[in-house]
Amino acid sequence: MLHVAEAARVSVATVSAVLNGTATVSPELTQRIEQAIRDIGYKRNAIARSLKMGTTRTIGLTVPHITNPFFTDVVSVIQQAFDRAGYAVMLCCTDEDLNTQDEQIRLLLDRMVDGLIVARVGDGGILKGIVEDANVPVVLLDRLCEGVDTDAVVLDNQRAVFDAVTYLIHLGHRRIGYITGASDISPMHDRMIGYREALQAAGLPVAEELVRSGNFHEIDGYNATMQLLSLHDRPSAIFSANNPMVIGTMKAIRDIGLSCPEDISVACFDDFPWSDVFVPQLTTVAQPVQAIGEQAANLLLERLAGNRDAPPRKLILKGRLMIRNSCRPLGALAQTISA
Amino acid sequence: MLHVAEAARVSVATVSAVLNGTATVSPELTQRIEQAIRDIGYKRNAIARSLKMGTTRTIGLTVPHITNPFFTDVVSVIQQAFDRAGYAVMLCCTDEDLNTQDEQIRLLLDRMVDGLIVARVGDGGILKGIVEDANVPVVLLDRLCEGVDTDAVVLDNQRAVFDAVTYLIHLGHRRIGYITGASDISPMHDRMIGYREALQAAGLPVAEELVRSGNFHEIDGYNATMQLLSLHDRPSAIFSANNPMVIGTMKAIRDIGLSCPEDISVACFDDFPWSDVFVPQLTTVAQPVQAIGEQAANLLLERLAGNRDAPPRKLILKGRLMIRNSCRPLGALAQTISA
DNA sequence: AACGCTAATCTAAACGTTTCGAATGTGTCA
């Protein structure tokens, strides 16, 4: 900027003025300065600007795993939204580990991100303190966090699973296996409640041996399914509360020599692009990823636009049951349908 | 830092010294300063540091679409690698659009990223100038760029497709449809060559009506497949040079009332997690995503570590044909096998 | 001709670090 000022024979203040349009500058000087900028190929240093202004026009986004198709899609939407608004986004993957998350949030804060969107892990760690300090706005994504009162957009997980399990019950299933992730994550907790309530609403018992817990990965789904399938009175249907784990479920079914949906019905959380192309076409609970991403971005952008002390808003969106053909009717119902 | 200095009754220079270990500081002062840091909850301002040091410990990463599973995986690996090295990564999606890419690269450069990893789009745009200026190191990912001589890691695309198509030919296929993306992208160009060479090596003609070009999206694959399948002498196999497009291919096959592999064989580029779970299990060319991501990260990290003027290195990795059951043997071969 | 008003431009401080060189103190050696 100094060089531009010299070349245009003006002060740096004037250059800054035309760059930002913050003051009226005569046409001649404007012209000279613009020419000098082109000649020199000057690019304004956003770091120096950030230091002075106290804002970086950068936000931090952390998710447990970007390879989980739900997060892939949401990250993509969020990235686009902030790109349109002229913000950069720093992406971090916490690998479902609290220490990693704390470290990455610190990294982002050190770099003075203007805001944070977090799909939290564990108990939230340092998140609570950050929200309380209220220096940088935080919006929670997908997962609420106990004791952390801030903007959030989540799914009505309980209702979504309730609907899905009720659907299985309507098909005639009575023993429905359930595979979940760690229950300290709010969606996992809520989904579990949805499962139990659906059974209870139908007057069915909640058999603890049908509930298995894993750590979100394919292998965990595989192991859980193996256990369910080796029960002496094995379930006729399995609902997997997490998408990567359902891959493990399908592999376990195949490896054990069964097939879906003939021998066992399967449904799961989170839709994915291939779900209606291959056989079986998996029945899933689809989250409105586009809306989730956009709403999260909007909540944060509004805070960034200055609306700091409005009360926190929690947006709760509805899932949608995508009925395909991985679940088959059972018993009397099956008779009527095939007849 | 000023507050810390005051609280510990020392100068800011001394605080900086203990923070960075750049000078010997007496045990008492060190102690006092550390205490003050804890008391105040001081966090060093990375922006100010960056301004002074001229380095942000942040890199920029641009890909066409993060939802393409190949890029999802590679981004994930790269993110992890830089995280380990204490770098933040700014992620941008260019949506396969050159203007968007230019804009985003400018955005990243404004923010003084220390380096860039780019899966380029179009003809590279401003990339060439940036590499020539040599202020920030650039490594090309997945796609080389004409006239841009810099570090790169790509696949041996030609060989990979050659192998895949040769496999189809060995199965007895003679008319093999080929669906590609825009040919100004080096991998698409090279894959096409691999296709032609495989046919020529087998003494088969290259029928232009069997080659269709799309814009990387599912819908393009759908349309291209529809065209191929409505040919009066339709192909017995289709190879899709891009993963999202193969979804369109599968949908088109289904919509037209055919089935894979009975009526038509399908193979495609890029593996995905579900590929061996559902039916048909798709035969794919798997890229070594882990290695690609790590090598790209390493190339850049080495440059960042100071090795600036070594000649550019191009790493060419090998793909792997994952033979599953979406391609069936034809003619005489089918007889022998089923006999 | 002196005055005030407005518009255009500039000067200089500030943002929070790092770092060079100067200053201070302490012990060693001739």
Added chain:
DNA sequence: TGACACATTCGAAACGTTTAGATTAGCGTT
């Protein structure tokens, strides 16, 4: 006792911006 080396600490400039306030010039009024 003075000179010197060494260890420790500090003052102040610098990084590239923004911006409040000062300065200057131009112009219409009286």
